[in-house]
Amino acid sequence: MHIPDGFINAGTSLAAGGVAVGGLGAAVKKTASDMEDKQVPLAGLVAAFIFAVQMLNFPVAGGTSGHLLGGVLAAVLVGPWAGAICVSVVLLVQALFADGGLTALGLNILNMALVTSLGGYVLFLGLRRVLPTTKASIVAASGIIAALSVPASALVFTLEYALGGNGSASVTTVGAAMIGVHLLIGIGEGLITAATVGAVLNVRPDLVHGAAGLIAPLELRTAPATGR
Amino acid sequence: MKENAKIFIVAGLLLAIGLALFVSPFASGSPDGLNRVAIDEGFDKSAKGHALDDSPFAGYAVKGIDNERVSKGISGLIGVLLTFGIGLAMFGALRSFRARAHPRPVEGQP
Numbered sequence: 001m002h003i004p005d006g007f008i009n010a011g012t013s014l015a016a017g018g019v020a021v022g023g024l025g026a027a028v029k030k031t032a033s034d035m036e037d038k039q040v041p042l043a044g045l046v047a048a049f050i051f052a053v054q055m056l057n058f059p060v061a062g063g064t065s066g067h068l069l070g071g072v073l074a075a076v077l078v079g080p081w082a083g084a085i086c087v088s089v090v091l092l093v094q095a096l097f098a099d100g101g102l103t104a105l106g107l108n109i110l111n112m113a114l115v116t117s118l119g120g121y122v123l124f125l126g127l128r129r130v131l132p133t134t135k136a137s138i139v140a141a142s143g144i145i146a147a148l149s150v151p152a153s154a155l156v157f158t159l160e161y162a163l164g165g166n167g168s169a170s171v172t173t174v175g176a177a178m179i180g181v182h183l184l185i186g187i188g189e190g191l192i193t194a195a196t197v198g199a200v201l202n203v204r205p206d207l208v209h210g211a212a213g214l215i216a217p218l219e220l221r222t223a224p225a226t227g228r
Numbered sequence: 229m230k231e232n233a234k235i236f237i238v239a240g241l242l243l244a245i246g247l248a249l250f251v252s253p254f255a256s257g258s259p260d261g262l263n264r265v266a267i268d269e270g271f272d273k274s275a276k277g278h279a280l281d282d283s284p285f286a287g288y289a290v291k292g293i294d295n296e297r298v299s300k301g302i303s304g305l306i307g308v309l310l311t312f313g314i315g316l317a318m319f320g321a322l323r324s325f326r327a328r329a330h331p332r333p334v335e336g337q338p
Binding site for chain 2: 050051
């Protein structure tokens with residue numbers, strides 16, 4: 001899903017860069033005011049974990065592979081704003097590996113960090129609201145929204161291609177192909193996200209941002225005195 | 229940080245390192261969804277070379293290590309550690325900006 005330099009023209013890339021700067025600016029502001037101390041190492045871990053899992057391309061239909069984007073996973077674990085920063089850090093480090101163009105960094109941050117983390121989290125909260133308040137609901141909602149975030153990201157790529165794609169194929173052809181293959185890749189995204197959120201919920205539910213409210217009753221217990 | 233939170237972070241980091249180092253060399257090498265569509269629809273040719281194609285880690289390989297799998301694994305290890313380091317530094321800095329701007333009330337007070 002990493003756009004290399006040249007696929008999308010300079011004007012559109014620049015505009016996406018502007019959106020990315022604006023979105024990340026808001027994310028930095030929100031994270032600086034809301035992030036708790038205990039979330040700092042977790043956010044670093046989430047970024048590192050997404051970097052690792054993005055390397056694990058899994059095969060989908062005929063000679064094509066897909067990999068985790070991780071935006072919804074990050075948003076559910078550390079919140080949408082910090083989540084968008086996590087994925088952006090991953091994209092930045094990937095540039096050192098010549099993965100994803102430098103002039104396309106804004107496009108890639110928009111598609112893979114902002115659309116998935118911010119957009120995905122809004123949908124996640126909506127779905128959570130209509131499901132029962134259980135761990136299983138959090139896991140299911142994470143997986144379903146993560147699965148949808150991949151074709152959503154492909155749709156945004158299609159819009160960018162429509163605005164400034166350097167290709168002769170029609171927008172509808174590219175759009176249909178992009179959304180088709182990314183619906184399949186989304187299944188992998190959903191499974192990895194659900195499995196990871198489920199695993200963290202089992203060992204440290206208090207660390208799952210998207211499960212806030214679910215663990216509220218625990219706070220009523222008397223905590224044993226522990227040294228810090 | 230509480231002890232079991234530390235264990236959680238260390239275990240998670242070890243898992244990420246293990247995936248990058250030992251599993252990524254065996255991941256699918258087929259073009260991903262976007263690259264597949266670009267090839268099929270003929271706009272893959274509009275891709276330009278990457279400015280960092282000469283970076284010692286370009287293409288998830290480490291210059292000088294000839295074994296492809298070892299090379300990819302080690303590039304993954306470097307990437308995971310770098311991402312963790314940059315992430316910690318960045319979020320730590322954000323957190324400390326707030327701490328300076330709005331000092332937290334002493335614990336136990338409203």
